[in-house]
Structure formats: C-alpha cells, structure tokens
Amino acid sequence: MDSYQQHFLYPSTLYASNSPSLVTTILGSCVAVCLFDPELKIGGINHYMLPLWNGHGLASPKYGSIANEKLLEKLYHLGSKHENIIAKVFGGGEIIDNTIKQFNIGERNIIIAFEMLQRLNVPVLAKSVGGKFGRRIEYNTATGEVKHRFIERTISL
Numbered sequence: 001m002d003s004y005q006q007h008f009l010y011p012s013t014l015y016a017s018n019s020p021s022l023v024t025t026i027l028g029s030c031v032a033v034c035l036f037d038p039e040l041k042i043g044g045i046n047h048y049m050l051p052l053w054n055g056h057g058l059a060s061p062k063y064g065s066i067a068n069e070k071l072l073e074k075l076y077h078l079g080s081k082h083e084n085i086i087a088k089v090f091g092g093g094e095i096i097d098n099t100i101k102q103f104n105i106g107e108r109n110i111i112i113a114f115e116m117l118q119r120l121n122v123p124v125l126a127k128s129v130g131g132k133f134g135r136r137i138e139y140n141t142a143t144g145e146v147k148h149r150f151i152e153r154t155i156s157l
Contacts, residue, residue, distance in 0.1 A: 004142070006053065009047050012062035016044025016074035020142035026151070027091035028134040029106035031113050033068055034088040035122070036144030037080040043141035044073045044078075048140040051112040064112040070122065088146050089113045090137050106130065 009032070012124050018040070025032055025047050036043040042112040048066040053063035061067035075085060092110035110129045117124055126146070128135065134151040 004140075006044065009045060011047050011049050012060055013075065014044060014046035014061045014067055014071050015098040015141075016042070016071060016078060017141055018042045018078045021078070021139070023139045023141060024137070026134065026136050026141075027107060028095040029091070030095055031064060031089065031091040031106075031129070032092070032137060033113050033117070033137075034139050034144070034146055035071055035075055035085050036088070036141075037075060037115055038083045038086065038144060039081070039084045040079055042075065042080065042143050043139065043144055044071050044074050045139045045141075048109065051108040064109055064116065068113065068116045068120070072122070082121075085122055086144070087117050087122045087124045087143070090128050090135055090146065090148060092129045093131050093134050095132065095134050119142050 005021040007023045009023050015023050023045050027114050034045045048064045048067040049058050049062050051064045053059050053066050078110045092106035123157050134150050137148040139146050
C-alpha cells in the first residue's frame with residue numbers, strides 16, 4: 001500500500017481518482033456514497049451534509065441530490081461505463097441532540113442516497129447506515145473495499 005495516495009475527505013466534498021487512493025472520512029448524520037467500477041478498478045466517494053438542494057445558492061456537493069450525480073459524472077469522466085458501477089452507502093447516524101432531532105437529517109440523507117441510486121440504476125452492494133453512532137470510514141478506490149468503525153459521541157465537561 002505504499003503506492004496509495006492518502007486523502008482525507010471533508011464534508012461537502014467528493015473525491016474520485018484512477019490512481020489507487022485510501023480515502024478517510026468521519027460521518028455523523030452526513031452520508032458517504034462510495035462508487036466503484038470493478039472493471040477499471042477505480043472509485044470515488046462523496047460526503048454530503050444535507051439531502052436536497054433547494055435551488056438557492058451554490059449547487060454544491062453539500063447536498064445529496066447534487067453530490068451523488070456529480071460523483072457519478074466524475075467516474076464517467078474517468079472512463080467508467082454506467083453498467084459497471086456499484087455502490088456502498090455509509091452514515092446517517094442520529095447523533096444530534098434531541099432538540100433538533102425532529103429534522104431527521106441522518107434519516108433524510110440515507111433516504112436520498114437510496115432513492116437516487118435506485119433511480120440511477122446503480123446497485124448497492126453494502127451499507128452501514130442509521131443508528132446512534134458516527135462512523136470513521138476508509139475507502140480503497142482501487143479495490144472498492146471499505147473499512148469502517150463506529151464512533152461514540154463524547155462530551156467534554
């Protein structure tokens with residue numbers, strides 16, 4: 001793995017490469033969709049914070065409705081054919097205090113991921129979504145493998 005590029009993926013961004021890369025990100029209520037082309041051995045990942053862009057402001061990968069389509073476009077640009085692309089979905093935990101839980105951001109982020117992937121006809125081969133914990137994931141863009149572990153919320157006093 002010495003030849004792998006290391007990349008940390010911040011919220012509201014995406015990453016795709018035809019060079020082998022290990023991409024790490026931390027998810028709470030955010031969702032990451034990992035796309036992989038097993039024929040070309042290339043992949044990409046997004047990290048979005050909110051489900052839908054409302055049409056105001058910048059149409060950025062902060063929104064699942066933008067991030068998932070942009071990531072797919074990046075893989076096409078790298079030479080992937082639609083029929084070869086598979087997906088894995090992570091995140092969407094309910095880690096926010098109950099005072100704003102009624103917004104159900106994590107749940108809504110999960111729903112938009114699966115709705116869009118179904119509409120785009122991209123099969124989901126693995127998922128780890130929902131629950132009460134955050135996640136740290138490491139995505140290997142050359143193999144499609146995703147390692148993840150749960151992260152408990154801590155409170156400093």
